[in-house]
Amino acid sequence: MSRPQEPPRPFFSFGNPFKMISSKGSQLSPKLLPLLNAFEETLAERMRKLNPVNKADVLSLSWMKLAMDSISETYIDIKTLITKLELPVCDWDDKWIDVYFDISMKLLDICIAFNSELSRLNQGHLYLKCALHNLESTSLQQFAKARSSFDGWGKHINTKNPKLNNCRTILDSLVESLDLPKVKNSAKGKILMRAMYGVKVEIVFVYSVFAAIFSGAVERLFHLNVAETYLWAQAFKDLQTSVNGEIRNASSGGRPVVLKELEAVDAVVKRLYPEVQEGVASDHTVIQSSVTELRMAAEKFSTGLDLLTKEVDGFFEIVLSGRDALLSNLRAEGGKVELKLAGNVRQTVW
Template sequence: MVLSRRNPLKALLPKKNNACISPHLLSLLNNFETSLTASIAELVPKDGDYITVSWMIQAMHSLCETHQSISTLMTTDVDLRPVSEMEESMYADISSKLLELCDAFTSELARLNRGNMLLKLAFSDPEDVSLSHLDCWRQHMASKNPKIENSGEVLSSLVEDMDRSHHHGLYKKVNKKNTKEYEEEKVLMRALYGVKVKTLYIFSVFAAAFSGSSKNILFINIPKEVEDEDEEDDQDEVPWEQAFMELQNMIMTTFLSKRFVVIKDVVAVESGVEMVYAVVQEGSVPNSLMFEPLIQSVMELSERLDLVSKETSCLFNTVIAARDELFERLRTKYEDELAESN
């Protein structure tokens, strides 16, 4: 899945217009993008090991922090004008899809943990492991989650919505350049672009890992375009681009080399259970060297999946809070306009 090739950075703070942006706003933007760069770089594992539940915890925690930071920038650092009905409608559409994906991920994490509960039941008596319990676990793990099956379609529509809203934000007020409003909007739009790219990509990796299909993974192009044909060095750049491309290329290389997507911790448990199943099916009792490490792995996997779910809930709540803030600003705008008309 490829994100739109149109360069959304073309109209965002080109070098020849940077002089029009106040030092305060440029400082806010630089600090935000520096933090974003560091957060993306931290998601590139040193050993290139994808996808582990530990990485998923880190990635979702990082997303939650990024969304909290952009919320602070929108509501505290930058004195934004009241939103319009169109902006409110666009953000409502986009955020609803983000929440839908968060819900899908949470439901899949719960499904995986239900499988772990079945294993804990099956392993309650090591000397009497029941094949019927293991068969129940097998059937459960083979089941499909409709919400995850639909995640690719939601991602595609999210790409379209975000691209449309970004384009609207860039070009709706071209006649008001060099105003304070123009400065604030362009700074915010550029910051939001980075948040969108990071969010979309990590969500696509989660969707691919949960569905077991790399077709859900986005490939996001961040092209450089020359603003002035007579000035070859006058190009738009974002400081987080290099870190993001390193992350994206490493994940893509790993997935393509293995031709499918897996969550390593889950696969390790599944492999261990199948070994136990084969032993029990033969009428033997699993030895402690096989059984005890497997039980420990199941316990650790449950704890880590709970942490992913916790971080996903954090992101869900952060998006909800941002929606509430946006709607409150819109309500205040209407009340002010009504008061003025009276």
């Protein structure tokens, strides 16, 4: 996964998104309104599915995979909506294009940070594999090697990832960008901006949850206020209240936020650690029972990381392909906008 190279684009913050579809200006036709309603109802259903029956599941790799899959589907939906609106790039306001490229670059940047953290966690799994290999023996010397691997695991897993440091700043700017450009005399443009608002709310929410879980810092969470005018508003409020509340509960008393799969592995490691000290005679049957438990927990942890990594990579490719498609259209249609972007097109696409 690599970030497309492009000089920073200007950041824009426009208007009030809650006023974008009003009684003034262009009205939505009977043909356009169903498109908007279908998009928002689908988004609402996705948000309901993300609200787990067991709130503790929020701190699991399986829920994070589901969340990443959800924003990928929503992002694809916005591309499909643009096609159904028959809104060619030549009709796009320059401000919309600027906003799209600015936001999509931020999404790619955070994907790279998340991918880095997933890779770091996967590297920690190597210590577990080495420990498990040594614990297959009854030799005290091999037990000493296993303990050394456990030491490496503990040190590695508690190391902070500096690549996560910029996530908060990027998320702050994404929240600011929720105020989208005002649209005048374009019913299709109003639908596009309203739909983009829904996409960004879901993505900012999911990204902030990921940042909180990966960093172990509850202050990374956002609380977003959404107007009741959106068909997905209540589903989002319920989801945000449930997920953020569970994460805050998990961090009560100053405890760090920890993934369930990681916590399960670490609990077995801490139980095994004193049993594998060099020179200590232990009950081999008891040790092997814990080793079996560790092997199962480590496998679940590793599999969850792999599946989530694929989802993050998939979302990265979806966002990148959308940028490439827009750049290709701009290049094909020519004109003032293409000239403004021409210096970056080759670097970004290739």
